[in-house]
Amino acid sequence: MDDQHTASSARRPSRRDILSLATAAGTFTALGGLPAFAASAPPRRPAASPMLSASTTTRFWYQAPAGDTTMIEQGLPVGNGRLGALTGNDPARELLLITDATMWTGGLNGELDADGQFPYARENFGSFTLLARLTVEIPDHDLSAVSDYRRDLDISQGVVSSSYRVGGVTYERQIFASHPDDAIVLHFSQRGGGRYTGTVSLAGTHNETTTADPRHGYASFGAAFPDGGLRYGAAVTAHSATGTVRVDGSAISFSGCRELTVVVSGGTNYAPDETAGYRDPALDPQRLARTKVLAAARHSATSLLHTHVADHRKLYEQFALTLGESSSYQRGLDTWERLRARYTDGEADPELEAAYLQFGRYLMIAGSRDSLPLNLQGLWLDGNDPDWMGDYHTDINIQMNYWMADRAGLSGSFDAYAEYCLAQFPSWTKLTRDLFQDPRNRFRNSTGKVAGWAVAFSTNVHGGSGWWWHPAGNAWLANTLFEHYEYTQDKAYLARIHPLLKGAVEFWEARLITTTVTDPATGESREVLIDDSDWSPEHGPQDAKGMTYAQELVWALFANYRTACTVLGRDTAHGRTVDALRERLYLPRVSPTSGWLEEWMSPDNLGETTHRHLSPLIGLFPGDRVRPDESTPKEIVDGATALLTARGMDSFGWANAWRSLCWARLKNADKAYELVVRNLRPSVGGTNGSAMNLFDIYEVEKGRGIFQIESNFGTAAAMVEMLVYSRPGHVELLPALPGAWARAGAIAGVGVRGGFVVDLSWRAGKVTEARLRSVGGRTTTVSFGGTTRKISLKPGGSVTLRDLA
Numbered sequence: 001m002d003d004q005h006t007a008s009s010a011r012r013p014s015r016r017d018i019l020s021l022a023t024a025a026g027t028f029t030a031l032g033g034l035p036a037f038a039a040s041a042p043p044r045r046p047a048a049s050p051m052l053s054a055s056t057t058t059r060f061w062y063q064a065p066a067g068d069t070t071m072i073e074q075g076l077p078v079g080n081g082r083l084g085a086l087t088g089n090d091p092a093r094e095l096l097l098i099t100d101a102t103m104w105t106g107g108l109n110g111e112l113d114a115d116g117q118f119p120y121a122r123e124n125f126g127s128f129t130l131l132a133r134l135t136v137e138i139p140d141h142d143l144s145a146v147s148d149y150r151r152d153l154d155i156s157q158g159v160v161s162s163s164y165r166v167g168g169v170t171y172e173r174q175i176f177a178s179h180p181d182d183a184i185v186l187h188f189s190q191r192g193g194g195r196y197t198g199t200v201s202l203a204g205t206h207n208e209t210t211t212a213d214p215r216h217g218y219a220s221f222g223a224a225f226p227d228g229g230l231r232y233g234a235a236v237t238a239h240s241a242t243g244t245v246r247v248d249g250s251a252i253s254f255s256g257c258r259e260l261t262v263v264v265s266g267g268t269n270y271a272p273d274e275t276a277g278y279r280d281p282a283l284d285p286q287r288l289a290r291t292k293v294l295a296a297a298r299h300s301a302t303s304l305l306h307t308h309v310a311d312h313r314k315l316y317e318q319f320a321l322t323l324g325e326s327s328s329y330q331r332g333l334d335t336w337e338r339l340r341a342r343y344t345d346g347e348a349d350p351e352l353e354a355a356y357l358q359f360g361r362y363l364m365i366a367g368s369r370d371s372l373p374l375n376l377q378g379l380w381l382d383g384n385d386p387d388w389m390g391d392y393h394t395d396i397n398i399q400m401n402y403w404m405a406d407r408a409g410l411s412g413s414f415d416a417y418a419e420y421c422l423a424q425f426p427s428w429t430k431l432t433r434d435l436f437q438d439p440r441n442r443f444r445n446s447t448g449k450v451a452g453w454a455v456a457f458s459t460n461v462h463g464g465s466g467w468w469w470h471p472a473g474n475a476w477l478a479n480t481l482f483e484h485y486e487y488t489q490d491k492a493y494l495a496r497i498h499p500l501l502k503g504a505v506e507f508w509e510a511r512l513i514t515t516t517v518t519d520p521a522t523g524e525s526r527e528v529l530i531d532d533s534d535w536s537p538e539h540g541p542q543d544a545k546g547m548t549y550a551q552e553l554v555w556a557l558f559a560n561y562r563t564a565c566t567v568l569g570r571d572t573a574h575g576r577t578v579d580a581l582r583e584r585l586y587l588p589r590v591s592p593t594s595g596w597l598e599e600w601m602s603p604d605n606l607g608e609t610t611h612r613h614l615s616p617l618i619g620l621f622p623g624d625r626v627r628p629d630e631s632t633p634k635e636i637v638d639g640a641t642a643l644l645t646a647r648g649m650d651s652f653g654w655a656n657a658w659r660s661l662c663w664a665r666l667k668n669a670d671k672a673y674e675l676v677v678r679n680l681r682p683s684v685g686g687t688n689g690s691a692m693n694l695f696d697i698y699e700v701e702k703g704r705g706i707f708q709i710e711s712n713f714g715t716a717a718a719m720v721e722m723l724v725y726s727r728p729g730h731v732e733l734l735p736a737l738p739g740a741w742a743r744a745g746a747i748a749g750v751g752v753r754g755g756f757v758v759d760l761s762w763r764a765g766k767v768t769e770a771r772l773r774s775v776g777g778r779t780t781t782v783s784f785g786g787t788t789r790k791i792s793l794k795p796g797g798s799v800t801l802r803d804l805a
Contacts (some may be wrong), residue, residue: 018466037267045306059153067588071086081368091146093138101379103128106229106464107124111707114440117323127471140197141166141171159305171188178296180306185304196243199254204221221234232268233266235290270575315365316362322747324745339681361716375390376388376397392420394476402484406483411484427463428465447511457469472549475508478556482652486754515545534550536599548619558578599637609648613655621721623663628666651698653715655689657675662714688705727753755778756775757772770784
């Protein structure tokens with residue numbers, strides 16, 4: 001039987017081992033610099049330790065491991081932007097549910113159903129699914145036999161840790177997902193003379209067969225989805241400088257080890273290239289996964305950890321936040337107890353609230369980097385059947401996922417969203433040209449013309465759409481792309497997205513229809529341009545014309561396109577034509593019946609009063625056509641406020657986040673803060689709120705809650721918006737500062753539109769100091785409490801302001 005396994009002590013993979021695999025792995029150079037799962041150069045290793053002392057880091061901690069059936073609520077997430085995992089941290093059975101952002105079933109989904117809409121099922125549209133399950137079994141460490149158990153997620157350094165005692169020995173483990181090494185690392189150590197004995201098992205989740213290579217010391221699997229679907233694979237290796245590590249059958253066994261390092265990686269042959277069918281046929285994911293784990297395993301666990309932490313801190317420390325001090329009692333509670341105390345006691349916990357915002361940033365760093373953008377599930381799953389296939393919803397989800405990025409010092413994380421849109425754009429254009437005017441499509445253009453591109457309410461990663469057509473979705477996607485330019489002032493980026501902006505504009509040039517409206521105040525009639533038959537997400541009539549949602553989005557799209565044309569000196573005549581069309585767009589009125597801003601071209605409420613979506617308020621947020629200053633007629637602001645009030649203050653997490661952002665825009669600090677706190681309430685039995693691991697839970701039906709990530713980002717964005725508001729040419733400090741944060745605080749690294757970054761501190765509700773740094777912007781105004789300063793800077797320059805009150 002000796003030829004079935006090998007033993008090792010201190011042996012790590014050699015350079016020859018790695019090179020023998022790498023030559024056959026295949027590589028792909030992605031469009032626009034977005035890499036697929038690919039071979040890469042060895043990372044630079046830090047010369048000095050980047051580790052922080054525990055007292056200076058932000059941690060969420062717990063006194064029990066996650067259960068196998070409660071991983072989505074209790075598992076602690078790690079991720080390197082592409083490869084992610086939920087970790088369970090059971091002493092006897094460490095479980096990792098591993099994902100790759102590109103691990104999708106399905107395909108183009110390029111044919112319509114009988115109603116002229118897209119099919120929307122796993123077998124055609126596809127679904128986001130798990131890549132693998134990794135288990136590390138240590139039978140002697142049964143939970144019933146351990147004491148002093150603790151696990152935590154250190155978001156400052158991107159590390160999950162757990163510790164416990166067995167027989168007088170302290171056992172510790174660390175888990176992290178390294179972006180530089182493109183692998184997940186588990187390191188087991190001890191203090192007191194203990195030993196580890198057990199097995200490491202890697203399994204696919206689609207009936208794959210795992211095989212082992214005794215000579216090289218790894219186990220791996222590879223497979224492909226049927227009908228030309230993705231190829232995918234994963235691999236794991238383990239090593240120890242003490243004890244024995246063997247490859248036995250399809251698993252890795254270890255015995256008598258004082259320490260143990262496990263390295264796992266995997267991916268797919270997804271490629272962001274429509275001309276290649278979103279596949280790289282030359283890539284062998286299983287072989288590449290082997291290459292990556294062997295390359296990482298050549299380095300010590302300490303070296304891998306330091307490389308990861310140095311990389312993570314570069315992003316995490318671009319932003320800082322202090323909202324005040326919590327009590328010693330609050331600090332002494334574990335995270336779940338602390339969430340419950342915040343809810344039941346009703347006492348502000350400013351350090352917990354600041355940590356919640358930073359947790360959103362942690363998820364962004366871990367989930368949106370060099371791969372596909374975050375979907376409904378982010379990067380984390382507990383099975384292969386996520387609700388709505390874990391897709392990209394184009395009427396709030398994907399946009400809300402990225403509202404936080406530029407505001408909170410993570411502009412680079414936005415790249416995944418932009419690259420996704422650029423890669424899907426050719427396919428979206430073809431599907432629109434071929435299918436949108438299908439006579440069965442109730443949303444088709446009555447003009448008989450079609451141009452540019454459109455999407456449905458759901459999109460996948462294969463260039464396809466699902467469910468109903470969503471005409472205004474292209475405008476919202478394009479406006480989100482343009483807003484990133486407003487933060488960065490990156491003209492090269494603007495030039496890359498210009499064709500998407502233009503294509504969306506061309507779609508609306510072909511779609512808009514003319515109607516006559518009468519001004520109720522003057523009785524005068526005029527012709528206006530309105531949206532064709534459409535649906536205000538996600539309620540009311542499906543044949544409404546001129547609905548506010550579309551009118552506001554198109555108004556912003558046309559303005560953004562004109563700006564892009566001017567900045568780039570491209571399509572300038574077309575930009576002027578489009579700007580003239582914008583002047584003719586119908587914009588919503590206030591209903592004389594309800595006093596609300598109208599959602600439809602009707603004084604009547606045609607939908608649900610407390611509906612979760614705020615579609616007619618999109619001009620308030622994320623748009624800023626409606627704002628509480630002299631630029632907007634008072635009756636419009638009052639109508640928007642009345643509608644927002646009618647929508648209510650208690651909904652799903654993402655809906656609460658959107659409401660909070662709108663109240664922040666209206667400078668109502670109390671309501672904005674109330675909604676933030678509501679999203680922090682503990683979810684019990686699937687109710688709306690925060691799970692133990694702080695994932696937002698969406699109660700889809702009584703007793704069943706699911707994880708949906710956009711609330712984690714939307715709530716964080718709302719918190720920033722309460723402290724700093726911006727639009728090109730204007731920055732307002734502390735526009736909606738709640739009393740719970742007013743005593744003293746500071747925020748640093750806030751991106752503001754117009755090309756600046758703001759650092760801000762306050763005391764007793766008043767600004768004590770503000771520093772404005774240009775990242776491309778030149779002029780803006782800064783205001784607080786009625787005082788306004790005009791600022792002029794050169795790119796890279798900065799100014800510090802005091803005595804603003």
